[in-house]
Amino acid sequence: MGSLTTFIKAIRNSKTIANERAIIRKESAKIRSSFRDINLDNDKRRKNIEKLIYLYIIGESTYFGQVECLKLLASNEYIDKKVGYLATMLFINDNEILTLLTNSLDIDLKSSDHLIVGLALCTLGNVANYELANDLYPNIENLINSNKLYIKKKAVVVASALVEKDSNLGEIFLPYLNDLLNNKNHSVLLSSCALIESIYNNNEILRNDLIKLIPKILSHLKLLCNSGYSSEFKGIPDPFLFVSLLRTIRILMSNEGINDRNIDKNIENLNDLLTQICAKFENCKLNSGYAILYETVKTIFAIKLDSSIKVLGINILSKFLIQKDNNVRYVALETLLQVIDYEPLAVQRHRSLIVGCLYDGDISIRRRSLELIFNIINEQNFKLLINELIKYLKTENDEEIKIYLTKQLLISINKFNKNTNNFNWSLKILIPILNLSGNYCNENILSTIIAMIMQSKEDQLIKDILKELIKTLKEGLYDQFGLMIVTVWCLGEYFDLISNESLIEDNSINIINSVLSVSNYFNENEKNQLKIYTLMTCLKLSVKFQNSKNIEKLRQIIKSFNNDISLDIQIRSIEYLKIFGEKMSIKKGLLERMPAPIIKTQDNLSLMDRTVKESSSVSNASASTSxxxxxxxxxxxxxxxxxxxxxxxxxxxxxxxxxxxxxxxxxxxxxxxxxxxxxxxxxxxxxxxxxxxxxxxxxxxxxxxxxxxxxxxxxxxxxxxxxxxxxxxxxxxxxxxxxxxxxxxxxxxxxxxxxxxxxxxxxxxxxxxxxxxxxxxxxxxxxxxxxxxxxxxxxxxxxxx
Known part of the structure; x- marks a missing residue:
């Protein structure tokens, strides 16, 4: 059998998939045969395991090497253990085989070689199950007390992993946190934060005990904020520890049910500290600095702090919006969406920056910006922002965004049309919306638009709208489904308002024929809908036309649908013809204007699922919410x-x-x-x-x-x-x-x-x-x-x- 290097080269040099599969099958067979040799030495076993690791990486089956990994762990050589533990973490997923691992881990966790102990800790943290956690937690306890920081930090991280497997172990490791937080080593503090979070999320009974650690965490945060700049992180104090400490504070202090007499004092100290952090990194241009500021903002809105510092948090996010990095701007928009309920006026001040993001080249930024704009619309900026959104609708080509934008525009217009000025303006603005995105209007949108028109009590306004609809449609926009539906319906309902105008009966019939002629270009559902609307319009116009020749044309249009492929349209056609033949007195009573329906109010839509709007906690401590x-x-x-x-x-x-x-x-x-x-x-x-x-x-x-x-x-x-x-x-x-x-x-x-x-x-x-x-x-x-x-x-x- 060749070396690992030879094996990899052979696979990479294969010219066909068949050749590659043949090499893999042949080598796998040799490895299995080799494992059957009872005299196989560890050197050959290790080389075989290395090949299996490579096979695992390229997606091949390696189950037959699981037990051999355990045999390799029994070796006293570090290189054997290193390969063995790596393979163990990758291959073994069977609980019975993991049980066989207990003895090897127990021995290596007690080894005098800190490198071997590190390997065992790494493996335990990755593969631990309930049984391993309960069997080996005493070893972890001993290692947490180790004088070697390399071992201590790993042991604390493993402790956090074991608590996730068995929440009761939180009681075992909780007493060690006091001493761990007294340590100034950054690695130990990072791992301690992980343990605090694990205990908090998995054992609710111990949460009040964890609250008592807040002053120590705040002192570390303050020390870090006041420390000199680190050359290791390009002039920024350790950003990893900064973010971890802020996250831990947020988790511990965002719980409304905590029982801590010093909570007010802690909040006051935190308030000052967060302000200091914002001032320190406000002008930072590094991603690490943005990460610290972002975590600070999340903490500001997760805890009940002063309104002034919340405004500061909004201002920090607004500065993110002018950065060139797409990720930074996306984070700012997403966070503003989550915190807008806290300080809506502060978000409003940065309206121009948010609107500017609508024209960004990144579609994800446009989506978040669009959603945020609809959340900041109010009575004062209603007309301004709606006009901006209609202007944006002309440039957007993404179908999903157009569907969302059309629906959300209607919801917003309906929401802010309570006073007469807004209502009249809203009705007129519906026409350009239909003009631009008529094909993205479903039945609910169209019914709401028609209901809004019917709500108007001014005949002159409806007359102007109908004339504008007809004018827009005659300009050749017969590819806009929604525009045609609304125009045809309004024509039948309000024709008497324009009957004395230049738009006479012949033009109305031409519009109906034009709509029917292009109906075949739409899908079956839309085509049938157009036919149904035109049938009803023809029937209603029959009592409003004066010219008998034109009335007969309406009858012929209705009659032409007697043999339509749709049974529903056939039935309507036959029934309408019967009504058509009734006396005028009966027809006028049947075909009077419809009463205006109540417009249903709708909540804002979302381009992204937001099951939980993180109210008191932007990043909730529980794993489920996150x-x-x-x-x-x-x-x-x-x-x-x-x-x-x-x-x-x-x-x-x-x-x-x-x-x-x-x-x-x-x-x-x-x-x-x-x-x-x-x-x-x-x-x-x-x-x-x-x-x-x-x-x-x-x-x-x-x-x-x-x-x-x-x-x-x-x-x-x-x-x-x-x-x-x-x-x-x-x-x-x-x-x-x-x-x-x-x-x-x-x-x-x-x-x-x-x-x-x-x-x-x-x-x-x-x-x-x-x-x-x-x-x-x-x-x-x-x-x-x-x-x-x-x-x-x-x-x-x-x-x-």
Whole structure:
């Protein structure tokens, strides 16, 4: 067998995939044969393991080398242990094999060679499970007391990892924090912050004890702020420690339920310290300085501090907006979106900078800027910003942004049209919106536009709008679906207002014919909608026209749809013809102007999921909140297994439950069709609420809990107040790696208002372990094509008995 270098060169020099696969198969077979040799020495074993590491990197199977890694750890040579531990961290994911690792780790953690101890610590921190954490925490305790900083810092980091595996270990490591925070070494302080955060997030009982450490953390932060500049970080005091200390302070002081008599004094000290940090790094042009300022701003808004320092935080973010770095500007816009509720006037002062970001070359910056602008619109700047947004609408080519912008413009216009001046101006501004983005108007948008026109009590205003609509349409904009719909509808409803104008009956018929002639260029749904609107307009015009020749033309248009491919249009055509033939007195009564409907108010939309607007905490201490809004698969990491159901399930899942990460975590524990799903909308069962927004509600119904097993039932209900339908619903769930999840498939992916669907959840794990489920809901509203993702953690259930 050749060396690792030879093996890598052979693979890289392969001219075809077939040659590459042949080399890999041949070498893998040689390695397996070599492992069967009972006289194999460690030197050859190490070389084989090195090749397996390379195979792992390129995605090949290496499961057959797991036990050999453990044999390599038994060697007394450092190089053997180094390769062995590296391979162990990469290859081994089986709990039974990890148990065999306990003895090797125990021996190496007690070694006199600090390098070997470091290897063992690194491995334990990466692969620890519940059992390893409970078996080896005494070793970590001893190493935390080590005089060697290299060992101490690693031991503290490992302690934080063990607490995540077993929250009860927080009580073991908590007493060491006092001494650790007395240490001035930056590495030890960094690892101490990690341990504090781990204990805080995993053991709520110990939070008040951690609060007592705030004065020490503040003293380190003050010392760091007042320290000289470091050449190691280009003239900035250690930014890593700065950020870590600020994050730790934010976590400890953002909890409203803390019981600390000195909290007011601590807040006063922190207030002064944050002001000092902002002043120190205000003119810094380095990314490390921006990182410190950003973390400072997050801390300012996470804790109940003075209004003046919150204004300072907004001003810091505004200075980010004029930087050339896209990442810095994106961070500023995103943070301003999260904190605008605290100091809206302070954000308003930087309106021109925010609007300027609309024309940035980076689409992500344009999106955040656009969303922020809609959040700062008020009575005073309403007209100014709407005009800016319409101007921007002319230049934007991204379809998703155009859809969002059109909808949000209408919501904002509807929100601020309470006084007469704004209302009249709003009606006129609808025409350029339809002119620019008529094809991005769905039924809800169009119905709201028509409702707004109907709300007007001034005939002259409606007359002017109708004339402008007709003029705009005649300029050749027959490719704008929304513009055609609104124009045709207004023509039928308000033709009597312009009947004495130059826009006479012939022009109206020409408009109708032109609309029908281009209807085939739209999709089936839009085409049918245009036909329905023109049919109704023709019927309404039949009582407003005076010329019998033109009235007959209207009748012929309606009659032409008798054989339409759509049954609905056929029925309408036949019914309208019958009405057409009735006496004028009857027709006028049937075809009077419609009464103005109430315009439904809508909340601001978002280009990005914002399930939790971080109110008292921009970055909440809990791990669940910090993960909200992200794609569930990206955030589960090594601690979660995931199952999926609904539309998002892949072909291989079919209609059965399956462990999506079975290839990574081992064989799936889920048996097809083992869990049956029921779905009824007769009586909604009582449930523990886990999540609720304006569209959807998620709850859990407890079943049998015992013997390390938990039977649950999830309920998802459509609670939309606007009677919208929820479409393409899918539910994904995940549990910690120490537990196993079985999730049934979802039967109903479309829910009408008030309907709900059920799916079964089965969790198995160690007795006494806490049940925590991460849930992701994905759905659309009225098939609008915009996917909404909601992610949250549910932990309100009893522990496994």
């Amino acid at each position: 993960n909200k809004g992200n794609i569930i698969e990206d955030l589960l990491g090594d601690d979660f297994k995931t199952n999926s159901s609904g539309k998002e399930t892949k072909k291989e899942i079919k209609d059965t439950t399956i462990d999506l990460l079975s290839d990574i975590f081992g064989s799936s524990s889920i048996k097809p069709n083992e869990v049956k799903t029921t779905n009824t909308n007769i009586v909604e069962p009582l449930s523990i609420e886990g999540f609720k927004d304006e569209n959807i509600k998620f709850g859990i119904i407890e079943g049998e809990i015992g013997e390390g097993k938990c039977e649950l039932q999830a309920i998802v209900k459509n609670i939309n107040s606007n009677n919208y339908e929820i479409n393409n619903l899918s539910v994904s769930c995940a549990v910690p790696k120490s537990q196993k999840l079985q999730l049934s498939s979802i039967n109903k992916t479309n829910l009408n208002n008030g309907e709900f669907t059920l799916l079964n959840i089965q969790i198995t794990g160690n007795k006494g372990s806490k049940i925590k489920i991460r849930v992701k809901l994905s759905y659309e509203i009225n098939n609008n094509g915009i996917k909404i993702d909601k992610q949250f953690d549910f932990s309100k259930i009893t522990k496994l008995l």
